[in-house]
Amino acid sequence: MSDILKNKTVYILTLGCKVNKYESDAMLEELKAAGCIALNGTGNEGQTADISIVNTCSVTNIADRKSRQMLHKVKKMNPGTVVVAVGCYVQAAADTLQNDESVDIVVGNNRKKDIVRIIEEFFEGKEVEDNLIDINHDNTYENLSITKPSEKTRAYIKIQDGCNLFCTYCIIPYVRGRIRSKSVEDVINEMNSLADNGIKEIVLTGINLSSYDDNGRDFNYLLKEFKRVSDKIKRIRLGSLEPRMITEEFVEIIKNDERFCPHFHLSLQSVCDNTLKRMNRHYTVDDVKAEIALLRQNFDRPAITADIIAGFAGETEEDFNTTLDNLTELKLYETHVFKFSRRKGTVADKLPGQLTEKVKADRSDKLIRISSVNQAAFERSFKGETINVLVEEIIEKEGTAYFRGHTERYMLVDVKCSDVVKDENAADFINQIISVVY
Numbered sequence: 001m002s003d004i005l006k007n008k009t010v011y012i013l014t015l016g017c018k019v020n021k022y023e024s025d026a027m028l029e030e031l032k033a034a035g036c037i038a039l040n041g042t043g044n045e046g047q048t049a050d051i052s053i054v055n056t057c058s059v060t061n062i063a064d065r066k067s068r069q070m071l072h073k074v075k076k077m078n079p080g081t082v083v084v085a086v087g088c089y090v091q092a093a094a095d096t097l098q099n100d101e102s103v104d105i106v107v108g109n110n111r112k113k114d115i116v117r118i119i120e121e122f123f124e125g126k127e128v129e130d131n132l133i134d135i136n137h138d139n140t141y142e143n144l145s146i147t148k149p150s151e152k153t154r155a156y157i158k159i160q161d162g163c164n165l166f167c168t169y170c171i172i173p174y175v176r177g178r179i180r181s182k183s184v185e186d187v188i189n190e191m192n193s194l195a196d197n198g199i200k201e202i203v204l205t206g207i208n209l210s211s212y213d214d215n216g217r218d219f220n221y222l223l224k225e226f227k228r229v230s231d232k233i234k235r236i237r238l239g240s241l242e243p244r245m246i247t248e249e250f251v252e253i254i255k256n257d258e259r260f261c262p263h264f265h266l267s268l269q270s271v272c273d274n275t276l277k278r279m280n281r282h283y284t285v286d287d288v289k290a291e292i293a294l295l296r297q298n299f300d301r302p303a304i305t306a307d308i309i310a311g312f313a314g315e316t317e318e319d320f321n322t323t324l325d326n327l328t329e330l331k332l333y334e335t336h337v338f339k340f341s342r343r344k345g346t347v348a349d350k351l352p353g354q355l356t357e358k359v360k361a362d363r364s365d366k367l368i369r370i371s372s373v374n375q376a377a378f379e380r381s382f383k384g385e386t387i388n389v390l391v392e393e394i395i396e397k398e399g400t401a402y403f404r405g406h407t408e409r410y411m412l413v414d415v416k417c418s419d420v421v422k423d424e425n426a427a428d429f430i431n432q433i434i435s436v437v438y
Helices: 018-033 061-077 088-092 094-098 112-123 172-176 184-196 219-228 248-255 273-279 285-298 317-330 357-380
Strands: 009-014 051-056 082-087 105-107 154-161 201-206 235-238 263-269 303-310 334-339 386-397 400-406 412-416 433-437
Touching (some): 009 018, 018 082, 018 112, 051 088, 061 082, 061 088, 094 105, 105 112, 154 184, 184 219, 219 248, 248 285, 285 317, 303 317, 386 412
Parallel strands (some): 201 235, 263 303, 303 334
Antiparallel strands (some): 400 412
């Protein structure tokens, strides 16, 4: 192994989604194996690092701007650092970044696995090759992996990349490419490796998780194979799902393995048929209602959460009121609300009926209020019951120490350490599942 990177400090700043988080952890593991020393974030991004990697996001124009700002900020704070721009914004704005004096190395998607070689060649003074590919014509799955995530208690595993749906608002198919998946065997092996390193909870993630396909072996096939995963893994949590995934077969698989968390995050985006059509989403509100009913028939108070876009192009007052009425009826545990952001290069950017920022903000506020009411009601339903909490950290509130963690339904819970710990060391309870009265 080369010593070029030995003892060089590296800092990774991750923007955007859980897939980026996973890929950052995987790159960091590769760099540490090559001799790098990892620096934790302190708020002074890359201020003392020899190498500063910014894993960028491009999901909205705002994300583009933030990615660009962080690249410039890192270089300004530490002119001597080698700034490496990686990820989706790189894929979307390659020409701009290759001429940006704040950026030393540009690495697109599907090249993160080569991060060590790319940085070594830079330090060797070699001419840096074009580390960008035509992502829309590459069907190779970039097989990154991790054994020790940056979080102590929860590990994200990326099992799939790319998307073929081409929703009208979304740039991701253009910067992540077509669907490709990690093999079933590699997923199982990675989960077992994490189990051996003490991880209790696995979260499956991907760009379009529901489209997982390993040579004809689909997402449901993969979930069945988790019987081969070590019982050291106590929780398996699913990332964002397309509504079409909620079938009777899917429900039966989840029910038959108690490690699966009764927490289902649906990528809804809207609960109005007119808006769904303009978004090029291939389901109806009736479909969604039937799928949510199926979950509630088979699980005790499943935590059902969803993404909703407020103020999509062409959304009339009547359309919006339909969404309000349906969300009130559905009583989801939590709704993640996003104001529609026009994204250059997407169909929705050119759709008629673009709304003002004020209208989008007003509609967003109304959706958030409904979400707050639903969330409070859902959590109240557990009052007085014994619940299980995976302890993630110890925090202090008004001079009192609390364990903080999440339940299977992803409810955030704070528990006084003194209610749990007697003579034991409180720190020993981190990464342990405790039972407490809610």
